[in-house]
Amino acid sequence: MKKLISIIIITFFSLLLIKAQGKKSETLVVNDNQEAELAYNRGIESFYSKDYKKAITEFTSAISFKKNFYQAYYNRGNTKSEMKDYKSAISDFNETIRLKPGYAKAYFGRGVAKINNNESKTAVRDFTKAVTLGKKDAQTYYYRGVAKFLNENYEGSIADFTQTIKLKPTDAYAYNDRGSSKKQLEKYDGAVSDYKVAIKLKPQFPVAYVNMGSAKRKMKDYEGAVADYSTAIKMKPDYYIAYNNRGSAKFEMKKYDEAEEDYKKTINFNPKYAFAHNNLGSVYMKQKKYKEALQSFNKAIEINGNYAEAFANRGNAKEMLRDFKGACNDWKTAVKLGIKNPKVFTEGCK
Numbered sequence: 001m002k003k004l005i006s007i008i009i010i011t012f013f014s015l016l017l018i019k020a021q022g023k024k025s026e027t028l029v030v031n032d033n034q035e036a037e038l039a040y041n042r043g044i045e046s047f048y049s050k051d052y053k054k055a056i057t058e059f060t061s062a063i064s065f066k067k068n069f070y071q072a073y074y075n076r077g078n079t080k081s082e083m084k085d086y087k088s089a090i091s092d093f094n095e096t097i098r099l100k101p102g103y104a105k106a107y108f109g110r111g112v113a114k115i116n117n118n119e120s121k122t123a124v125r126d127f128t129k130a131v132t133l134g135k136k137d138a139q140t141y142y143y144r145g146v147a148k149f150l151n152e153n154y155e156g157s158i159a160d161f162t163q164t165i166k167l168k169p170t171d172a173y174a175y176n177d178r179g180s181s182k183k184q185l186e187k188y189d190g191a192v193s194d195y196k197v198a199i200k201l202k203p204q205f206p207v208a209y210v211n212m213g214s215a216k217r218k219m220k221d222y223e224g225a226v227a228d229y230s231t232a233i234k235m236k237p238d239y240y241i242a243y244n245n246r247g248s249a250k251f252e253m254k255k256y257d258e259a260e261e262d263y264k265k266t267i268n269f270n271p272k273y274a275f276a277h278n279n280l281g282s283v284y285m286k287q288k289k290y291k292e293a294l295q296s297f298n299k300a301i302e303i304n305g306n307y308a309e310a311f312a313n314r315g316n317a318k319e320m321l322r323d324f325k326g327a328c329n330d331w332k333t334a335v336k337l338g339i340k341n342p343k344v345f346t347e348g349c350k
Contacts, residue, residue, distance in 0.1 A: 291321070309334070
């Protein structure tokens with residue numbers, strides 16, 4: 001199953017309004033710095049009005065009047081992050097740092113943009129630099145923990161989430177994400193404990209219920225897992241991952257008809273979710289509906305052509321349908337894609 005972690009990206013921090021001195025009139029020649037400050041303030045106002053395109057235009061105008069206006073670069077970067085233009089945002093944060101190397105918030109902003117731009121390895125360095133420069137708040141440690149989690153440095157992420165909790169004991173997301181880090185290290189009891197605290201702090205927290213259910217499933221507490229997934233679904237009726245995971249718990253309980261229903265609901269909410277198609281195919285295999293299983297595995301592979309498990313499972317379906325050549329071809333593909341225990345699949349194939 002896919003890793004679950006709630007990453008709440010907050011891309012705006014400390015937008016400062018610069019007060020322009022004097023008044024502009026039709027006959028008054030205004031110096032460039034004042035024009036820059038006026039444009040900058042209009043950018044701030046546009047941001048708070050959620051008119052992000054205009055905000056970028058105004059910050060760009062401010063920069064044209066004042067080339068070394070690092071605050072304008074910084075807030076233009078934040079605005080671009082808000083618009084999910086992370087690559088361009090990183091460029092603006094780079095310029096902010098060039099102009100003012102000791103500006104901790106710029107390193108932080110760049111780190112957040114990098115997380116969103118799949119650059120989590122260098123994001124860790126940015127958050128560490130922000131801490132070194134004095135930004136030692138809960139938010140910085142939290143995001144560094146997220147970056148470390150994405151880098152699969154789970155011990156490191158636990159340390160940062162623990163520091164976040166020390167600085168902000170009511171941070172439900174830090175407890176949730178520390179739980180997810182513990183789950184990745186197979187520390188399931190500790191993970192469940194953290195998820196429970198997260199839910200106590202934030203009762204309407206469906207992601208935490210799904211994560212707790214997944215930890216319980218690893219502990220073979222399938223009934224507890226089903227209960228947690230069901231709670232998440234009550235809170236968020238279109239939560240397709242909760243349906244998929246509940247189906248997997250029911251599958252382990254050999255409740256194949258109920259698992260089939262959950263996988264179909266998953267697909268109804270997200271037809272492109274390859275895992276659910278593969279899982280539905282696995283149910284059909286248990287029900288000896290091999291043609292239906294083949295169709296489900298075909299769909300999973302159509303969505304994700306590198307899905308090793310789906311190729312292996314499709315090979316099994318083809319074997320049951322007496323298509324031995326096709327089965328061997330699929331198993332060989334699964335091996336190339338890195339399936340575990342490859343000899344189990346390729347024995348008997350030429």
